[in-house]
Amino acid sequence: MQSIAQSSDRQAFVKLFDHFAPRVKALLMRQGTPADLAEELAQETLLMVWRKAALFDPTRAGASTWIAAIARNLRIDAARREKRSRLPDVFDILQGEEPEQPDQVFDGSERDSRVRAALTSLSPDQLRVVQLAFMEGLSHQDVAKRLSIPLGTVKSRLRLAMARMRGSLEDLR
Structure with a gap:
């Protein structure tokens, strides 16, 4: 993590990605995320790790805990987006209503x-x-x-x- 944070070391990131991507995907799938979405969220998680590696503080948590927290937050955001997209269309709601007085x-x-x-x-x-x-x-x-x-x-x-x-x-x- 330090190599990624300090010098944007691509080799270190490749190793980190190879190690954590399957683990993050498995974690997300155990939490009920479909496989395709879990894979997408795992990639997004590790992209976030690349971007925010400088924010990692090893005194507060281990790398795996920090990465799991990022994955969890992205899964929650994805669930919220999905929930919003399933809200009924405004026109469907209004069709059955009487005109306002x-x-x-x-x-x-x-x-x-x-x-x-x-x-x-x-x-x-x-x-x-x-x-x-x-x-x-x-x-x-x-x-x-x-x-x-x-x-x-x-x-x-x-x-x-x-x-x-x-x-x-x-x-x-």
Whole structure:
């Protein structure tokens, strides 16, 4: 790991890949991941190891533990993406509904304007994270990648933003 982190040693990475790729795939398959997806996630895991080798801290965990954690997080992200892709189409939901009554439309537009006002109370950093996570449907990991910030920062900004908005919109529940 040190050779990869310090000098992007390709030979060391080939050895690491040959050793860990089958193990990561087997781990993912034991957790119920289909073989083709497990192989794809194993490759993505080791690509992440190549990119983030400098972040590996041998005092906190062994290489296999660190790699397994990366694989686990990527599997969770893949499951979330799959779950989102299986959500029913908006048009399917709307077909069976009756038209909204005028008072419902007014209540909805009032609620929308209150939510927009609450969004303006957020800091620009919090607003961007909320937009990516809730309006674009990105996972926390994907938001962190897109903004090039740590995952913990994404989660903190979301938590603070939701707390601030909850205070502004409490009476809408």
